[in-house]
Amino acid sequence: MSEAQAEIEQGWQRTHPLAMVAGAIAALKNAIFPIIAVMFGSQAMDRGSGFLFLIVLAIIGINLLAAWLGWLRLRYRVGADDIRVEKGLVSRSARSVPYERIQDVSLEQKPIPRLLGLTEVRFETGAGGKDELRLAYVTLEEGERLREVVRDLRDEAQGLELAEKKQREEQGELLFHMGPERLLKFGMFEFSLVAIAVIGGAAQQFDFLLPFDLWDPEGWEERLAGPGDWLAGLGWASRIVGAIIAFIALVGIGFVTGIARTFLRDWDFRLDRTLKGFRRRRGLLTKTDVVMPVHRVQATVVDTGILRRIFGWHGLSFISLAQDAKSANHSVAPFAQMDEIAPILEVAKFDLPAADTKWHRASADYYLVRALFGAVPFTIGGMVALVFAPSVWIGFGLIGVAGFIALRAHYLWRYERHAVDARQIMSRRGWLSPKLKLADRVKLHSVEISQGPLAKWCGYADLKFGLAGGTLSFGGLPLAEAQEMRAAVLSSIASVDFSRLPR
């Protein structure tokens, strides 16, 4: 309590002065393109480089000034009931978030602030994305202290005994860890062609930097006619070898990108079980440290990939109210074997489906309708192409796509299933890379049964559950079964009030 009280008495505070530097550098990153533009623009002018230097200096100066003013006008206060942040130069914005609404406090260190020993503090309210209260930047110690203070005050606001909380020292128990070897394997499966696209795009964007026109075939012929003439004379064998080398290079780039991205994102990935919940730390350049209270886990997802599935690799993520970087799911074990995932699920109070689980399948009519809707247009297109197109391959290709859609619908019908037990709703979706979703019956918010005209005709319905932070829906259930499931789930929801949900 004393620590919290002292915090309140301190009143308004500023962020760390070095935050100005970090802010200015971040802003300069955005200013690089204007600077480059000025450099190119000035080539057309007659004035000397002195003028150019002045403009660049002015851009940097404006950024520094803006960062300084921004820092000067930003202040925060950890109050008795809420945390407040006031900022803005001309138009002031004052945001106050009551402690009860703060889901969690997360710290994020981007590379530059990390060099300066600073961190960004984010107060997660479930508002999501840009609406979250952020504080950039404070020292790492201040960030961790803020997290503690806010958590203690929040618990106090919720009527928990602070002394009791304090007594239990925060001790972590390691649940999951990924070393370099595991990351390397993970990276191999994260094979990505993004880099190739980026290189291609960059070649197109920055071709003005090259001394010749990259996209001019005549130019290439000229260049090849000179010293490159021998290339053309080598004949077919060497061209095939060349194509193979190019292919290997592309695949290599794909692997290297995948591995590099995985290392950057998940370096030293560790998941601990602390008294305040799951604590996940990861990242090479941008280190993140997120704590998710166990009771905030709304549902869990176990997914996999087409290839990694053969080797038994799965990924576990939690659906929670707070948002993770870019996605709503918190990845807690991105690359693990099932026997590593089971204990984590147990801590989160979810159970993997038992062997005797009674699985149900959706109506076959539903998949038939989906297959027809997907395949019929392609079949017609294929027929038309066979008659009119110059090459038969277009027609066969389109009919092949139609066949794949029909086949996929058939396998989805065979593999997609769901089950409801006393505590959970379980859903298995997908064919080649199946996804298992487990949701707590009590932690759902609404139930909807919907039917389109075709569904009414065939007697099936879609069942959609309101899940905080995610979606849970079942397409094409027989109507009676959907109604039965709704009645069962509603009875468990209604029996527990929201405020009495396990906190």
Place this chain on the structure above:
Amino acid sequence: MEDKPLTKLDPAYVTVMRIQTLLFSLPFVAGALAGEVGNLLFTGAFLVPVVLVFALLAIMVPLRRFNARGYDMGEDRLRVVRGLMFRADTVVPFSRVQHIDVEQGPLERAFGISRLILHTAGTHNASVTLPGLKHEDAVAMREEIRAHVKRETM
């Protein structure tokens, strides 16, 4: 639960929907009139079909929509049914309601009806709207649901 008869909405809702359709039709009718004045085709080539379509939309559709809608106020849950072609049947337990709005547009106010909006924490059905309630009923329902929502904290 499916057997329980649904409560009908206030008949004034039909009138409101009709007026809304007519307001929506105004620009189209104006366009058709312009076409008539321009004398591009024979007389009535634009105005007659446009007026016919909107007359149909304004007379038939609101009544059918009204008949397709309904709600059931249970002891601990609200069921909202809607949709002509695409039926949707939503149930919100009072214990999961985050907050409640009663809203009125100017037209709705003139006819004494309101929309009751229940907000939940779920991503799907984050807000469930029940339009066309008599204003007093909407307020009474809000109070009743409010009594169930013991604490509006997360």
